Amino acid sequence: MELGIGMFGDLSFDAATGKPREAKQKLQEILEQIKLADEVGLDVFGLGEHHRPDYAVSSPEIVLAAAASITKNIKLTSTVTVLSSAEPVKVYQDFSTIDLISNGRAEIGVGRGSFIESFPLFGYNLSDYDQLFEEKLDLLLNINNNEVVNWQGKLRAPLRDQRVYPRATNNGKLPIWIAVGGTPASVARAAKLGLPLVVAIIGGMPKQFQPLIEFYKEEYINHGHDLADMQIGIHSHAFLSDNEANIDQYYYNYASQMDRVGASRGWPPYAKTQYDGGRSRDGALFMGGAEEVTEKILYMHELFGITRFIGHMDVGDPSHAEMMKSIEIFGNKVAPQVRKALDKAK
Template sequence: MELGISMFGDLHFDAATNSVQAPGERLKEIIEEIKLMDEVGLDYFGIGEHHRPDYAVPTPEIVLAAASTVTRNIKLGSAVSVVSSSDPVKLYQNFAMVDLLSGGRAELMAGRGSFIESFPLFGYDLRDYDSLFEEKLDLLLKINKEPVITWKGKHRAPLQEQMVLPRATDNHLPVWIAVGGTPSSVERAGRLGLPLMIAIIGGSPAQFQPFFELYKETYQQYGHPMDQYQVGIHVHGFYGEDSAALSEMYYPLYAAQMDRVGRSRGWPPYRRNQFDFGKTKNGALVIGDASEAIDKILYLQELFGLTRFATHMDTGAPLHRDIMKSIEIYGTKIAPKVRAALKK
């Protein structure tokens, strides 16, 4: 199982000064954090796409291109790229360039996005939410297979024998599908034979088990090879030396971010009992010391048969020094024990 980290580039909010961190500062911190992930031997990093004032990254591939120059081994992907409001030709070209810069370490994680700001920003109608994703994913996958494209759709100008360059390493860019738990999205990933990443950010992880069963059943039904079967989860997590002290530090930041998002979605205020439940075996958070994290990660791997586990580590924008410490603990104390346990 690959062990990695995902981020959205949350901007730190200083309540004392009522100010938001400068995006340029956060972007520089992210590059330092990815460099450390590589140095401590983590397998994967993913960065999300957002077009909101509380996040620093609207274009994941620019961050990944910068990270490719300071890393050697870690896979570099989006988490996610909002395919629905992107141009698949340009998206493929950008990720192919990251792939070439990194020596074949780039991945593209396609999703519909958990926010809607990109649709009006780039001139798309939300009423076309589903058809935009289906059509643009189809074109993206076609480009990934064929360098010369003839294609026609509803939402984009047609292509007639157009060459899409540059090509990714070995003429293939790994493309994952990210979902939030919609059965039709899970079924689509299985039908297409694409690796699946499920975001589990609340409730009990066990509730998501039917989605993994549906994916595997559909994947096999369509005859895709099991030696290429890949499935992962993205969960909110953070690691420290002392679990109680970590919770006291992190809960206010985490709750504030959940409330900022929740206000636009009609969620009730986030409470401490939700946070504390999330940290238990039956909850969706992986927050604590190394021992707690190891047990939780191994439990989730056994529950779902995971080939990838991604800790989403910057929810609420903890301070850079605390993120760096969390990465260090993950890479030096958690990852080796998880890997050793899975080899037994």
């Protein structure tokens, strides 16, 4: 099982001014954090796309390209690229460029997006939400599989004998993961296409997602794909510390960001009881010391048979020092314990 870290580039807000802190500082910190994740032997790093004042990253591919030049082994992916409002030709070109810079370590994570800011920003109609994703995924896969592209849809001009460069290292092909939040239709799409699946599990009880992941496995096999090639990941909020008081204090960072997001969605204020419940064995939050997070990841492997776990670590913008410590614990303590346990289970 691959172990990795995901981030959105959360920005905390100054209580006095109501303004977010500078994106410049945050981006520099993210690069240091990716470098550390590589140095402690983690397998993958993912960065998400947002177009809001509380996130520093609107172009994951730019930050990942910078990271490619300062890392050696870690895979670099988007978590996610909002493909519905992106241009698939440019998405492929950007990530194939990262792939060449990193010597074959780039991947693409695509999704429909849980936020809608990118649609009016780039001139797309929300009424085309589903069709945009279907068409653009079809085009991206065509580009990924063919140097010469012939494609036609309804919402974008057709391509006739167009060549897309540069080509990625693996005969031009990049790994493309489908990210979902729990919609059966999205899971069925990934299974039909034989694409790796990553499920965002950030609330409730992970066990509730078991039928969904079993559905993916069944549909994957039903469409004739080789079970040996199947890849399933989960992406969940995480934060690690050797000090329980730090984990308890992190609630305030976490709740502040959840409340900012929830304000536009009609959510009630995030309560400490939710945080504590999420930290329990059956909850969706991977927050605590090395032992409890290790046990929980192994439980996820038992529940779902996952091949990848990504801990999303910067919710609410904890300090750079706290982030570095969290990454260090994850890489130096959790990852070796998880790998050792899985090796024994073989």
